[in-house]
Amino acid sequence: MSTEQSYEIGEYPDLAPPVTEVGIIGWIRHNLFSSTTNIVITVLTIYFLYVIIPPMLNWIFLDAVFVAESRDDCRAIAQAAGQELGACWAFIGKRFEIFVYGFYPVEERWRVDLSFIMMLAALVPVLFDHVPYRKQGLWFSLIAPVIIGWLLIGGMGLTPVPTDKFGGFMLTLTIGVTGIVGSLPIGIALALGRQSHMPALRMVCVAFIEFIRGVPLITLLFVASTMLNYFLPPGTTFDLLLRVLIMVTLFSSAYIAEVIRGGLQALPKGQIEAADSMGLKYWQSMRLIILPQALKISIPGIVNTFIGLYKDTTLVIIIGLFDPLGMGRASLADTKWQGLSTEIYVFVAIFFFVSCFSMARYSLYLEKKLHTGH
């Protein structure tokens, strides 16, 4: 070979890698065609995508009808254009508001919009480090839930809106975000309580976690909607949505507690010993040393639980609350639009996918940001 050359011992220089190892060609060789199995899988995958994607695009976009008055209308429009009948998105368009706001009074819907914007604004300083005015932002994040609660429920100058008018995506967000925000601190407290040296506290935490984990969420929701009435003194009214919020929060906090316990156990004992030997108090060691590391290890599990919780909000349909899925099913009863269940379910699926996928990506971002090894 022409590149062969002799060097003094100990003087061999670093050479550039061969072209086949780097760049696009290197990537393709390594990732798509590195072995016979790999080649077969690559070819099959390409064929599979070829079969699936064009019809899907046709149904969703090219043959779809976006503006129409009824299902028959959709069909007529498609025929007039000489297309196959694709998705009839006009249905979703007509129903869009009820999907978003549920039965919230039309003239009060600005309150939902404002709440949504406030929620996003409150999330930004919590989720990201390098935003301007983060400190002030975090104070806002702290008080935002109270303001949002007031906006949604009303009273004190605003027209009260009973919570059985909540529905659609705003209901999903209300339950999901409350559950997520509430269950993390409760879960941390339970996980620490379960490791406590005080037997009474430990037993209470273990009993709570095991009871909640041992009972299906639906059962808890039924308990929330009916049984509590038996236990509470007669005449007490306990808002259905509030009961659901409490149950969902407690349910996922039990799971979060176990996920975080896993993280706590993964930490070497030397960490707490080092903190102790320097004279840090229990809560200081937890806040400064143990929890930051345990939570970091637990991120995948925590986000997994949150995604599960978010999707479990669809179960409220069973106790008579109308989340997007419930709204969709109710809309299907309309004779004008009968038989369009695919559109409804695809639409709801996209909504959930976007939310959950964002959470998953955020957790990856967080893991990368907190990685401090080499």
Place this chain on the structure above:
Amino acid sequence: MSSQPEAADLHVSDELVINIKDMHKWYGSFHVLKNVNLEVYRGERIVICGPSGSGKSTLIRCINRLEEHQQGQIIVDNVELTNDLKNIDAIRREVGMVFQHFNLFPHLTVLENCALAPIWVKQVPRKEAEATAMKYLTRVKIPEQAEKFPGQLSGGQQQRVAIARSLCMNPRIMLFDEPTSALDPEMIKEVLDVMIELAKEGMTMLCVTHEMGFAKTVANRVIFMDGGEIIEENNPHEFFDNPQHERTKLFLSQILAH
């Protein structure tokens, strides 16, 4: 370093800083420490050696209450170790500890590792704590690593950070629990050098180690433990050249043989 141990006398000062009296400890039903009596005076450099499982680490971990003793007394700086958290905290503020596996906090930078305890335990303002941290990092010769995370440093560097971190609390006593046992051979020296410097400055040190060279040059007293008891203690010169007890002789022959 001089070849002869300079401090043949056991008492380098009259100020008693650690006084352990008739101390016993059990792990469950296992009797790990048996009737330990030990007096440490200000400025002493004590090396504790012995076969593994002899209770030497447990002994120094009792001094800052990482382990609890069940019988007898441990008095550090005139404060007795009891279940009183106030006493424990007071003692831990005065006693620094360096561990075999460094135990740096991986999620904090080197500088944050060092400044953390002064800020939270002693309520030192952050600026001041960081300045102190830089001073000690300079003393252990790694000021340029201050902004890195522990995971990016070599073992020897990490252990030096751990020493600096302890020094930031301005301790009156330093405990070393096998500080070089987890290090690659070429990194042992850099850590020992830092410890030798500390000894020269008059720090009271208790050091569990197998580095006999360190014991010979730095210690004023060597303690040999076996089976949870202090078998023999003497100045290093006598200890190595003229061991009294059979078990000491056996131990020394084993570690010095290779």
